[in-house]
Amino acid sequence: MMLEFAGIKFKNPVVIASSPLTSKIKWLMEAEKHGAAAVSTKLTFIKQPFYGKLRMHNNIKLSSIVCYDRRLDLEEGLRLVEEAKKKTNLIIFSNITHDNEDMDGWALLAKEFENAGADIIEANMVCPNVGLSTKSIKGQEALGAGEFGGAVTGQDPQRVRNVIKTLKESVKIPVVAKLTPNVADIGYMVRVCQEAGADGVCLAGAQSSLPLVDIYNDGKPEYHLLNGVSHGSLGGPACLNMAFSQVAQAATKSSLPIIGGGGLETAEQCIMMMMWGATLVTMCTSVMWYGWEVVDRIVRGMEEYLEKQGLTYQDIIGKSLKYLRPSHQLEALEGWPEVDLDKCIGCGRCAKPGHCDAIEMVDDKPVITPDRCLGCGICIALCPTKALTMHYE
Ligand SMILES: Cc1cc2nc3c(=O)[nH]c(=O)nc-3n(C[C@H](O)[C@H](O)[C@H](O)COP(=O)(O)O)c2cc1C
Numbered sequence: 285m286m287l288e289f290a291g292i293k294f295k296n297p298v299v300i301a302s303s304p305l306t307s308k309i310k311w312l313m314e315a316e317k318h319g320a321a322a323v324s325t326k327l328t329f330i331k332q333p334f335y336g337k338l339r340m341h342n343n344i345k346l347s348s349i350v351c352y353d354r355r356l357d358l359e360e361g362l363r364l365v366e367e368a369k370k371k372t373n374l375i376i377f378s379n380i381t382h383d384n385e386d387m388d389g390w391a392l393l394a395k396e397f398e399n400a401g402a403d404i405i406e407a408n409m410v411c412p413n414v415g416l417s418t419k420s421i422k423g424q425e426a427l428g429a430g431e432f433g434g435a436v437t438g439q440d441p442q443r444v445r446n447v448i449k450t451l452k453e454s455v456k457i458p459v460v461a462k463l464t465p466n467v468a469d470i471g472y473m474v475r476v477c478q479e480a481g482a483d484g485v486c487l488a489g490a491q492s493s494l495p496l497v498d499i500y501n502d503g504k505p506e507y508h509l510l511n512g513v514s515h516g517s518l519g520g521p522a523c524l525n526m527a528f529s530q531v532a533q534a535a536t537k538s539s540l541p542i543i544g545g546g547g548l549e550t551a552e553q554c555i556m557m558m559m560w561g562a563t564l565v566t567m568c569t570s571v572m573w574y575g576w577e578v579v580d581r582i583v584r585g586m587e588e589y590l591e592k593q594g595l596t597y598q599d600i601i602g603k604s605l606k607y608l609r610p611s612h613q614l615e616a617l618e619g620w621p622e623v624d625l626d627k628c629i630g631c632g633r634c635a636k637p638g639h640c641d642a643i644e645m646v647d648d649k650p651v652i653t654p655d656r657c658l659g660c661g662i663c664i665a666l667c668p669t670k671a672l673t674m675h676y677e
Pocket residue numbers: 301302303304326327338340348350353379408410411462488489490517518519520521523545546547548566567568569570
């Protein structure tokens with residue numbers, strides 16, 4: 285089942301996000317083998333400002349934070365795209381950034397990648413490791429040459445506008461802005477991109493983050509093989525709900541097509557991201573943690589869902605947006621939890637929430653007083669056997 289993004293046909297909505305997964309031809313071929321429609325190649329500079337190595341904090345099931353990584357220099361990036369175009373049928377996004385104030389570098393990168401065969405330019409205005417990590421510690425005044433890459437550009441509407449305009453004047457292929465979530469109003473930044481002529485936006489986590497620290501070892505941040513830490517890029521499940529909000533803001537405040545990502549691990553989550561307004565979905569941490577089979581499961585799961593529901597990809601994009609309204613226009617419905625005693629194992633978790641006196645355990649079974657119920661639904665979420673359901677008045 286095909287779908288279209290920025291005038292290009294995709295066999296499905298799955299894009300492997302720019303990361304170590306997209307830094308070598310070997311991995312791009314894996315991406316295609318496991319069913320992805322597209323990849324965004326690893327961030328490329330004309331010349332990267334420093335030669336990092338992959339160092340990640342991994343709090344499995346919660347978050348990944350990358351604060352140091354090996355990027356590509358222009359020649360490496362171009363060879364990768366050329367090889368990918370020869371050896372795969374993937375749609376190639378070229379993820380680029382320029383770390384100085386001038387616009388010429390952006391133009392050069394975009395033209396070179398277009399000539400190498402890239403299908404779409406993805407302007408990286410998201411990475412917090414190249415510039416924002418300085419700004420976050422020392423303050424704006426410390427920013428100088430080599431510190432304007434990634435999120436620093438993405439935080440400045442005037443620069444975002446200039447970059448998009450420059451890229452659009454430089455190449456014929458579509459231009460997508462991958463935007464930092466570290467801004468006050470993502471909807472505004474997306475509108476800036478639209479006004480400047482962008483063909484789409486990518487909103488995919490990567491907010492500036494810090495890891496857990498070892499409280500028994502001098503507060504040392506939990507990274508292997510690294511002597512310190514900088515504010516890094518957040519990935520993994522911790523991003524998911526925030527990403528839904530970002531995508532929905534973009535979808536309601538502009539008409540640009542959106543690539544949504546951050547925390548995606550399952551087909552169901554990808555469908556939800558599309559229901560909040562994304563046309564394409566992108567993932568990185570889940571594939572790094574659990575392997576390429578994640579991609580097979582996502583692609584197959586989405587297709588099975590659509591077939592069973594009699595829907596197309598197009599049908600699900602933005603489906604949930606009709607439920608969005610300002611808080612003051614929401615209306616609370618009344619009700620209370622009911623218990624199925626055959627399913628209840630008497631664990632008492634439902635009676636524990638600190639703010640609630642609607643449930644008491646009597647002879648190891650919950651007894652519910654409906655008029656004390658505040659309606660939070662926590663008891664239902666906590667129940668390990670799904671013995672509680674909400675009764676609506
Ligand atoms: C190790 C690592 C390297 C990354 N490198 C890049 C990059 O080069 N360019 C980019 O735009 N995003 C990069 N990202 C961010 C991801 O593309 C993605 O937007 C983010 O991790 C959120 O998605 P996830 O929760 O699926 O990981 C990187 C993420 C990780 C974990």
